[in-house]
Amino acid sequence: MYADRKAVLSLALAVWAVSTLPLTANDTLDLGNVRVPRGEVVQGMIEVPAAGDGVSTSIPVTVFNGAADGPVLTLVAGIHGAEYSPILAMHRVVRELDPAEMSGAVIVVHNANLPAFQRRTIYFGPHDLKNLNRSFPGKADGTVTERIAHVLTETVIKQSDYLIDIHSGDANERLGPAYTAYYAEAGSDEIRAKSRQMTLAFGLDTIVLFKGDLSKSRSRIYTSAQAVALGVPSMDVESGELGVVDDRFIDPIVSGALSVIRDLKIAPGKPAPTNTPHFIVDRARVHSEHDGVWHLAPRIQAGQYVPKGTLLGTITDYHGNPRAEIRAPASGILLIVFGTPPVNEGDNLVVVGMTDTP
Numbered sequence: 165m166y167a168d169r170k171a172v173l174s175l176a177l178a179v180w181a182v183s184t185l186p187l188t189a190n191d192t193l194d195l196g197n198v199r200v201p202r203g204e205v206v207q208g209m210i211e212v213p214a215a216g217d218g219v220s221t222s223i224p225v226t227v228f229n230g231a232a233d234g235p236v237l238t239l240v241a242g243i244h245g246a247e248y249s250p251i252l253a254m255h256r257v258v259r260e261l262d263p264a265e266m267s268g269a270v271i272v273v274h275n276a277n278l279p280a281f282q283r284r285t286i287y288f289g290p291h292d293l294k295n296l297n298r299s300f301p302g303k304a305d306g307t308v309t310e311r312i313a314h315v316l317t318e319t320v321i322k323q324s325d326y327l328i329d330i331h332s333g334d335a336n337e338r339l340g341p342a343y344t345a346y347y348a349e350a351g352s353d354e355i356r357a358k359s360r361q362m363t364l365a366f367g368l369d370t371i372v373l374f375k376g377d378l379s380k381s382r383s384r385i386y387t388s389a390q391a392v393a394l395g396v397p398s399m400d401v402e403s404g405e406l407g408v409v410d411d412r413f414i415d416p417i418v419s420g421a422l423s424v425i426r427d428l429k430i431a432p433g434k435p436a437p438t439n440t441p442h443f444i445v446d447r448a449r450v451h452s453e454h455d456g457v458w459h460l461a462p463r464i465q466a467g468q469y470v471p472k473g474t475l476l477g478t479i480t481d482y483h484g485n486p487r488a489e490i491r492a493p494a495s496g497i498l499l500i501v502f503g504t505p506p507v508n509e510g511d512n513l514v515v516v517g518m519t520d521t522p
């Protein structure tokens with residue numbers, strides 16, 4: 165959604181004039197301090213000002229404002245700063261787009277959580293130890309992570325017609341296979357249908373159906389959940405693991421993002437949707453009850469099918485004495501499993517995806 169169009173619309177409504185003015189070639193996209201004229205591409209840094217904590221940061225973006233009218237798609241990478249495959253994939257996506265041949269706009273958020281990227285922290289921002297993907301819609305006067313969420317909500321999500329939030333396993337997580345996901349129970353029929361179409365167009369075979377109607381504010385703390393709650397069809401991507409930089413994780417993100425852009429007819433070209441989707445209808449998790457050291461069981465790999473009760477790993481204390489055996493909580497695909505030794509009480513060690521109701 166274009167800010168200028170909104171301004172024009174409210175003005176038009178105020179004087180009881182027509183409320184459906186077409187976009188003109190003069191439409192500029194405004195993302196805070198980053199302004200992008202029609203038909204141009206601009207690289208800039210959206211400012212996140214300091215508050216009482218004295219910490220300021222910025223959000224690097226590349227914005228393509230197409231020469232012709234069309235929808236605004238936002239691609240978000242780096243919500244978690246140690247998830248590198250989305251961040252590196254965006255460097256390649258921006259080289260594939262030309263605003264002169266685009267109808268609509270693409271906002272590429274290269275690195276949503278620059279403090280976490282710079283300080284190499286997993287899950288949490290280094291200044292406030294808050295998880296950006298649990299901080300939406302954010303607060304203008306909150307901690308720096310909450311202020312990043314606020315700026316993203318106000319300047320990016322609210323101007324988007326579609327959104328893709330791109331992750332990988334974090335630097336301590338094995339993840340497989342790469343998958344997409346959308347909220348299958350939230351929003352209007354139209355939002356669900358558009359979100360689903362995005363996941364199909366992205367091209368990965370495994371699609372997780374997120375549960376929940378997002379009616380409670382605590383269910384809307386995730387980037388894409390906040391977007392759906394604001395009426396923006398959205399999806400998530402997970403590709404990559406353990407801080408590894410590898411084309412086998414990056415390539416599917418590049419091709420998937422371009423395929424969605426083409427499916428939405430923002431840029432010319434044929435989309436490459438999946439023809440063989442399979443759906444994860446529910447997920448089961450195991451949270452650690454101990455602080456200590458995680459030992460992945462032999463031959464356990466993310467992406468494999470595990471029958472309920474399969475030994476996935478053990479937790480020892482810091483001296484090496486056994487404290488707990490962790491077993492598959494349900495039969496299904498092992499989507500995520502911890503791959504490095506540190507484990508803390510409450511950590512989500514395991515996610516199993518079920519292809520049918522257990």
Ligand SMILES: [Zn+2]
Nearest residue numbers: 244247331332
């Ligand atoms: Zn993540």
